[in-house]
Amino acid sequence: MHEGEQAAQASINKALIPEQKIAALRDMLRIRRFEQLSLKFYQQGKMGGFLHLYIGQESVAVAAASLMSGQDEMITAYRDHGHALAVGMSMEECMAELFGKATGCSKGKGGSMHFFAPDKHYWGGHGIVGGQVPLGLGLAFALKYKNIPGCALAFLGDGAINQGPVSESLNLASLFDLPLVIIIENNGYSMGTSLARSSSIKNYLAERAEGYNMAWDTANGSDFYELRAKLHHIMERARKESKPCILEVATYRYYGHSVADANAKKYRTTEEIEAYKANHDPISLWQEQLLKEKILTEADIEKLDEAAKEEAAASVAFAEASPWPDPASIFEDVYSQIDQGTHFFS
Amino acid sequence: MPIISYKQALNDAFAEEMTRDESVFLIGEEVAEYNGAYKVTEGLWKRFGSKRVIDTPISEAAFLGLGVGAAMMGLRPVVELMFWSFAYVGFDQIINNAGCVRYMSGGLINVPMVIRGPANGGTAVGATHSHTPENFLANTPGLKVVSPSTPYDAKGLMISSIRDNDTVCFMESTLLYGNEGEVPEGSYTIPLGVADIKREGTDLSLIAHGPAVLTSLAAAEILAAEHGISVEVVDLRSIRPLDEETILNSVAKTHRALLVDENKPFCGVSAQIAALIAEKAFDELDAPVTRVTALDAPAIYSFPLEKIQLPTADRVVAKALSLF
Structure with a gap:
């Protein structure tokens, strides 16, 4: 049997009802349309700073979120819009955050790289490459400490794997038997530096797990069924045996490291990007799968896509209409017990 | 009242808070089976077990x-740094x-x-192990920084820090760990952000934190005995x-401020x-605000020189006399 068909037959995928398969497509489309529109308004100068687009990688966050139990936790790096929407954050609060508005998910205090929703078990959104992995270690530690049978999903990119704290965290996770699921979203480029120029490996980045006596696997990020089957397997192991592991997902980003990355097409060819879009796009492939399974028609897909575009447009309208944060709010949310009268600037 | 050491006061604070609150745990290098590099966590692994007192690799x-x-x-982690100098990695x-x-x-x-550990020079371990990063940490809105000088303050501030909902950087001193003082039995808290007048006086305010408080008290004795100067010592x-109020009130009372600080002078705590004082008590001053700090170079190894690199009572006395 073809590997993809095997994945489709995995129990976790066979258990999916059509509505859940459609929901996965809806979520992927929502992420893509949200980000495409955010790009447009970023280029119009409506947003500050950086905008790291997840377009091309949507299947990964959606697959992971679809498997979260309610007792699982998620954390990621600065390419975080997709994960945020996948766990159920609203487009409105996310777009408003990009616009720097008071109605943003972080009241305009975090920006693109720093979305959080602890009520949805989503712990950010972190700006320093690899710096979120020790936090993911802590999430896993807390689960075990509290005897909660969940796992912590810590996402990082291929560029982050070479940060020292990541290696330290791998060792500690294995040493302490923590339910930490490390997901390397390997999109091939550490900003403008290709994998071959940034990492010394035999075959896979995830192979480094061997040095830590940790299990590892790889997955094709374009294949939603395979992603779910492999993630399910390691998440269950983490939950039941309290063991960490690494899953390296082969994926691709269509835009630059950030939108400010003017060299996006200098360190790779246009042909490479176009070939990936044509042959490996996770949304196109999932759409084909659902057409093949006769769960959706072309018209149904068109409707889902239109709805995603409308929702994104509405989120922009919401963001545009929202107020800026009050200047006094600069001093709020610094300390749990606000420094009344003791702050230097008070 | 029982007389116990600074490190025992901290140890008691951990034990009481761990008994009171299941979410409190200790973690760091050698904190458990080794009983702590400086024995601050002695006996706690045996008492609370490996779930609550956790050794880490480096x-x-x-x-x-x-x-x-x-x-x-x-959860409420209490993370030990064997030295605050190691925080930099x-x-x-x-x-x-x-x-x-x-x-x-x-x-x-x-x-x-709570992130805690010793942050002091004066032990001849060279620059890499002698840092006092309280100024860097206090320069970060969102972090709290405390630095007790006595066993009593160490326990009360530690209990408050563990119960605090923000991250508290707790700066101790290997040179204070063995010092003894009166500490009541049972739990008590000292609120963060409240300074303490360690000695009342009318002519000059010495303002300090951590080990420099003891240096200031020694200087105050000399100034009183040999020069008839009444010194107030404010322990931050x-x-x-x-605690701006206590600082400003003291300056308003004595009209002279000398800041004693083991931190480096350049952008150090004393600069703050x-x-x-310049901003809020300028009109109260009868003399310029002056400082006695660590001499502005990396901590030197050679021990006689390191002793004079840090503030000494003699340097404080000399500087104080120049203000009159």
Whole structure:
């Protein structure tokens, strides 16, 4: 049997009802349309700073979120819009955050790289490459400490794997038997530096797990069924045996490291990007799968896509209409017990 | 009242808080089976077990980050740094994560963690082990910084720090660990952000934190006995939040301020206090605000020289006399 068909037959995928398969497509489309529109308004100068687009990688966050139990936790790096929407954050609060508005998910205090929703078990959104992995270690530690049978999903990119704290965290996770699921979203480029120029490996980045006596696997990020089957397997192991592991997902980003990355097409060819879009796009492939399974028609897909575009447009309208944060709010949310009268600037 | 050591006072604080609150745990290098590099956590692993008192490998960034992640989930980690000097390899976790997550999440996430360990020079271990990073930490909105000088303050401030919903950087001193003082039995708290007048006086305010408080008290004795100068010693106890009121009241009373600080002078804690007094008590001053700090070079190894690199009572006395 073809590997993809095997994945489709995995129990976790066979258990999916059509509505859940459609929901996965809806979520992927929502992420893509949200980000495409955010790009447009970023280029119009409506947003500050950086905008790291997840377009091309949507299947990964959606697959992971679809498997979260309610007792699982998620954390990621600065390419975080997709994960945020996948766990159920609203487009409105996310777009408003990009616009720097008071109605943003972080009241305009975090920006693109720093979305959080602890009520949805989503712990950010972190700006320093690899710096979120020790936090993911802590999430896993807390689960075990509290005897909660969940796992912590810590996402990082291929560029982050070479940060020292990541290696330290791998060792500690294995040493302490923590339910930490490390997901390397390997999109091939550490900003403008290709994998071959940034990492010394035999075959896979995830192979480094061997040095830590940790299990590892790889997955094709374009294949939603395979992603779910492999993630399910390691998440269950983490939950039941309290063991960490690494899953390296082969994926691709269509835009630059950030939108400010003017060299996006200098360190790779246009042909490479176009070939990936044509042959490996996770949304196109999932759409084909659902057409093949006769769960959706072309018209149904068109409707889902239109709805995603409308929702994104509405989120922009919401963001545009929202107020800026009050200047006094600069001093709020610094300390749990606000420094009344003791702050230097008070 | 029982007389116990500074490190025993800290140990009692941990034991009482761990008994009171299941979410409190200790983690760091050699804190458990080895009983702590400086024995501050002695006996706690035996008493509370491996779940609550956890040895780590030498990976400060990872276990500091582990503390932040666990604290975000509602636990109350007490993370030991064998020396605060080692914080530098984990600074990203302290500054960007512990210090900024609450703000960047719009207040959705708290990080109720204590990071503690000794931060002092004067032990002939060279520059890499002698740092006093309280100024760097206090320069980070979101972090709190405390530095007790006595066993009594150490226990009360530690209990408050563990119960605090923000990250508290708790600066101890290997040279204070053995010092003894009166400490009541049972739990008590000292609020963060409240300074303490360690000696009342009318002619000059010496303002200090940590070991420099003891240097100041020694200088105050000499100034009183040999020069008839009545010195007030203000122990900051908390660097952030800072008790501006007590500082300003003391300056208003004595009209002279001399800041004694084992931190380096350049952008150090004393620079902040000087700016505060200049801004808010300028008209009270009968003399310029002056400082006695660590001499502005990396900590020297050679021990006779290191002793004079740090503030000494003699240097404080000489500087004080120049103000009259």
